[in-house]
Amino acid sequence: MDEDRTVGRLVREAQGGDRAAIQWIYEEFAPRIHNFLYRMLGSREEAEDVTQQTFLIVIRRLGSLRDAGQLESWIYRIARNEVYQKFRRKKIVREESEHPGSAESPALTEERLHANPERLLLTRELREVLQTTLLGLPLKLREAFVLGVVEEMGYRDVSRITGRSVLSVKTDIYRARMSLKKELRKYLRPVGKAGTGQ
Amino acid sequence: MKRHIPEDRISAWVDRQLDPEAMAQVDAHLRSCAECRSLAEEMSAITEAYRSAEPLDLPPHLWARIASGMNEPPTHGRWSRWLQPLLARPSWVSVPAPALVLMVFIVGTVLFVEFRSASRFEQRALSQIEAAHQAMASLDAEKHNPFHLPAPDDAKVNPFARSSVDPLVNPFSAAQQIRQQERQP
Structure with a gap:
């Protein structure tokens, strides 16, 4: 309750133009928004640009926010709309340098994978694999999965942000999981099922 | 033939998004069904992998860019500058009072002129018709x-x-x- 009152007070102060309150809103939500945008766009530069644009819009439209309790989902909605704007304006091409999931990349060759005596740990390579497979999902499934699973939001909150029904959100997350399961099986195999010559 | 839990329900179970009764039902089924349990474990592993992935660091210079952007006029092409004050108003004031008064004044003036002209025209027409009737009579x-x-x-x-x-x-x-x-x- 106290936290709600604090958020409410800070939102009111930010709406009045208090710079410290605006900065608080940024510091509170920008890390998660930035990560959400990176997972959606697949590019650090794009994520940075869209994060900046999102918070500029948040600051300009803060006066129209009626319920401070909806601040988080409201910011996510703005960020999500900016992602869709970006996809509508141009085709986003994954920067191969940030996602070495292609056959040419040395990071994920068959040899390197199976040279490890242990199962592949959560290394930088795995993060890139996860991001690559995530970017392979259709936008609708990707956003449901990122919000509901990665960001650990409830299905109702995801529904509020995306504008789709709870049932649609549940189905989209399920379909995203099954698609990722199928793709990740190619990368996360135990060493016992190594390739040729072993 | 053994009945299994629908896969999308297992997915919602992994996210703890079922109601308490449904959660208990799935819990009970997974204790006895190896196939469903295997699927649930796979889904949980994928979930954990994505949640554990190292988050991207927020660029430290980003706030400075946003703060400097706050002082600039909006460049977003969708809204013209005169709409901004309207959007910034509290919800119970949908249109600024002076603009509303001006609208009422303009509409009232137009209606007044129209009616006054119409009634004057009518009066003139009626008097001429009256004169014609009298002459004919x-x-x-x-x-x-x-x-x-x-x-x-x-x-x-x-x-x-x-x-x-x-x-x-x-x-x-x-x-x-x-x-x-x-x-x-």
Whole structure:
């Protein structure tokens, strides 16, 4: 309750133009928004640009926010709309340098994978694999999965942000999981099922 | 044949997004069904992998860019600058009071001018019709005879010349006949 009152007070102060309150809103939500945008766009530069644009819009439209309790989902909605704007304006091409999931990349060759005596740990390579497979999902499934699973939001909150029904959100997350399961099986195999010559 | 839990329900179970009764049902089923349990474990592993992935660091210079952007006028093409104050207002004020008053004044003026003109036009038209009725009622057709003479016989100037004596088509003829009758003792 106290936290709600604090958020409410800070939102009111930010709406009045208090710079410290605006900065608080940024510091509170920008890390998660930035990560959400990176997972959606697949590019650090794009994520940075869209994060900046999102918070500029948040600051300009803060006066129209009626319920401070909806601040988080409201910011996510703005960020999500900016992602869709970006996809509508141009085709986003994954920067191969940030996602070495292609056959040419040395990071994920068959040899390197199976040279490890242990199962592949959560290394930088795995993060890139996860991001690559995530970017392979259709936008609708990707956003449901990122919000509901990665960001650990409830299905109702995801529904509020995306504008789709709870049932649609549940189905989209399920379909995203099954698609990722199928793709990740190619990368996360135990060493016992190594390739040729072993 | 053993019944399994629908896969999308297992997915929602992994996210803890079922109601308590449904959660308990799935818990009980997974204890006894190896196939469903295997799927649930796979889904949980994928979930954990994505949640554990190292988050991207927020660039430290980003706030400075946003703060400097706050001082600039909006460049977003969708909204013109005069709409911004409207959007910034509390929800119970949808339109600024002066703009509302101006709108009411303009609409009121237009309606006032229209009605006033209309009523003046109507009054003029009505008075003319009244005068015409009175003239016709007085049978003093000479006042409205453009020729100020008895109806001429020349058909070029008197469209009723051919039937000039027929009062049904020549109102001037009718008036003359009535006057003649009145003059006769």
